[in-house]
Amino acid sequence: xxxxxxxxxxxxxxxxxxxxxxxxxxxxxxxxFWYRQQPGxxxxxxxxxxxxxxxxxxxxxxxxxxxxxxxxxxxxxxxVSNMSxxxxxxxxxxxxxxxxxxxxxxxxxxxxxTVV
Amino acid sequence: xxxxxQIPAALSVPEGENLVLNCSFTDSAIYNxxxxxxxxxxxxxxxxxxxxxxxxxxxxxxxxxxxxxSGRSTLxxxxxxxxxxxxxxxxxxxxxxKLTFGTGTRLQxxx
Numbered sequence: 001x002x003x004x005x006x007x008x009x010x011x012x013x014x015x016x017x018x019x020x021x022x023x024x025x026x027x028x029x030x031x032x033f034w035y036r037q038q039p040g041x042x043x044x045x046x047x048x049x050x051x052x053x054x055x056x057x058x059x060x061x062x063x064x065x066x067x068x069x070x071x072x073x074x075x076x077x078x079x080v081s082n083m084s085x086x087x088x089x090x091x092x093x094x095x096x097x098x099x100x101x102x103x104x105x106x107x108x109x110x111x112x113x114t115v116v
Numbered sequence: 117x118x119x120x121x122q123i124p125a126a127l128s129v130p131e132g133e134n135l136v137l138n139c140s141f142t143d144s145a146i147y148n149x150x151x152x153x154x155x156x157x158x159x160x161x162x163x164x165x166x167x168x169x170x171x172x173x174x175x176x177x178x179x180x181x182x183x184x185x186s187g188r189s190t191l192x193x194x195x196x197x198x199x200x201x202x203x204x205x206x207x208x209x210x211x212x213x214k215l216t217f218g219t220g221t222r223l224q225x226x227x
Binding site: 001006010031033041042043044045048090092094096102103104105106107108109110112 | 147148150152157158159160161162165167205207209213214215217218219220
């Protein structure tokens, strides 16, 4: 399986500031995914990050608000910019890992963000 | 657009009971289906992965089935324990490796 380390695990931030979340994988992966889970809701895909190219954003998410970096095959960052209380959520990174001939999704432990 | 629904939204059972969680999806063109466990405020732990060509997968006290044509999956938990208390999420993989998640079932196993 893939082991994913996500930092920070939680943070409380002032509105108008930005927070960068880091995601480190213990093996090289082609695609990394960033999700948001709003309170009491399920997960929503923000964007897909490939190494060496611009991230692909889902409907409703834009690069100016959620810039993503993918400098190599084991690391990615997601920045939540100009935060408002509505950004309070758990943010999770995920990778697809080929194991036993099957592709399985693995997740980091999440970053719990509270904007005040 | 794929939509994934889980029933029930919440479930409370006494320890030792066997239970079934349900997941349904609207578009049967999936590559696989995964069941995850999420503890409060935490990330997701993968429990079982079923490929679209498979009917079921088992791991310990967990058994997941998949009926792709009818758009349904079930997660069976045998002899439930308090440590099983968590939210259980199912997710289907469609095009471009994108996961669509269900709404989750919040399970509480009481002593």
